[in-house]
Amino acid sequence: MGKGLLLVGEPMGLLIAKQEGALETVKDYSLAVAGAEFNVATGISRLNHKVSYLTKLGDDPFGKLIESTLRGNGIDSSLVSYSKKERTGFMLKGKVSKGDPQIFYFRAGSAASTLSESDVEQIDFTRFSHIHLTGIAPALSETTLKAVYRMIELGRKAGLFISFDPNLRPQLWKSQELMVKTLNNLASKADLVMPGDGEGDILCGSSEPEKIAAFYQKLGASSVIVKCGPQGAYYATPEKTGKVAGFIIDKVVDTVGAGDGFAAGVLSALMEGLDFDKAVERGCAIGAIQCTFAGDNEGLPTKAQLEQFMASHKRRDF
Numbered sequence: 001m002g003k004g005l006l007l008v009g010e011p012m013g014l015l016i017a018k019q020e021g022a023l024e025t026v027k028d029y030s031l032a033v034a035g036a037e038f039n040v041a042t043g044i045s046r047l048n049h050k051v052s053y054l055t056k057l058g059d060d061p062f063g064k065l066i067e068s069t070l071r072g073n074g075i076d077s078s079l080v081s082y083s084k085k086e087r088t089g090f091m092l093k094g095k096v097s098k099g100d101p102q103i104f105y106f107r108a109g110s111a112a113s114t115l116s117e118s119d120v121e122q123i124d125f126t127r128f129s130h131i132h133l134t135g136i137a138p139a140l141s142e143t144t145l146k147a148v149y150r151m152i153e154l155g156r157k158a159g160l161f162i163s164f165d166p167n168l169r170p171q172l173w174k175s176q177e178l179m180v181k182t183l184n185n186l187a188s189k190a191d192l193v194m195p196g197d198g199e200g201d202i203l204c205g206s207s208e209p210e211k212i213a214a215f216y217q218k219l220g221a222s223s224v225i226v227k228c229g230p231q232g233a234y235y236a237t238p239e240k241t242g243k244v245a246g247f248i249i250d251k252v253v254d255t256v257g258a259g260d261g262f263a264a265g266v267l268s269a270l271m272e273g274l275d276f277d278k279a280v281e282r283g284c285a286i287g288a289i290q291c292t293f294a295g296d297n298e299g300l301p302t303k304a305q306l307e308q309f310m311a312s313h314k315r316r317d318f
Ligand SMILES: O=C(O)C(=O)C[C@H](O)[C@H](O)CO
Pocket: 010, 034, 035, 036, 037, 039, 136, 169, 256, 257, 258, 259, 260, 296
């Protein structure tokens, strides 16, 4: 096992509706943990890599659930601290038989939104080889945005590989213009950017994978992987470009968390020194697996489950 992956973000309590319908009409919810970076951390840990998560929790039942879930999933929680005042964020997620579920956040002013540069400055960056960032932590508050910039600066100084998934959350930004400007600036500082083709429309003015990749490479990112939903993904590195076909699954249960599964697949493979082609293929496999589960992270596979899925599922034409 090499050095680990470092993440920063907001894990939340997650209430998943057990019945279809508007969230206020649902009678039963099941309790779980959500958060894009939490999902990536879980995926990386299930594949036997070291992973640490910088966050702040409230001293409340959601905070306690999250800390015990982090530990239970083998994620290092030594960088987790508790806020005396602020609460842990949580969210509701609907149940659907088709399309994306309705979600509602209770996260404004949460404990995680008080993370700041000083929290980043206490990290020993020599413990890590990779940093993975999303566009969510920078959207939480002005202090979290500064913390993310500081993490890039210190991570860069320590020679870490930095990946960035824009993960658009328009409801967390003051304006779309600010979201686009900030996320593209963060992306320009990354070694690897992983947008979806739909996000490309908003961030780069095109949903064509080749154009999105060219946009970010021109901004300064060395490599780009564009997720193209069930079709698969397109990648461009300084040396080569390629298309990787997606895996065919019987039924999509819930697409939430698929992008995080994709990131876990790509990053775990890169941490193992695999080629980009293989890394993107693993990303596509875990993204597909995630779509077959209702939870945001419960389907994330172990190495054996991943190998079994890849050996038994056909690929699309792409
Ligand atoms: O982290 C967030 O902002 C979420 O919305 C929680 C979910 O687990 C996430 O959408 C999955 O990417």
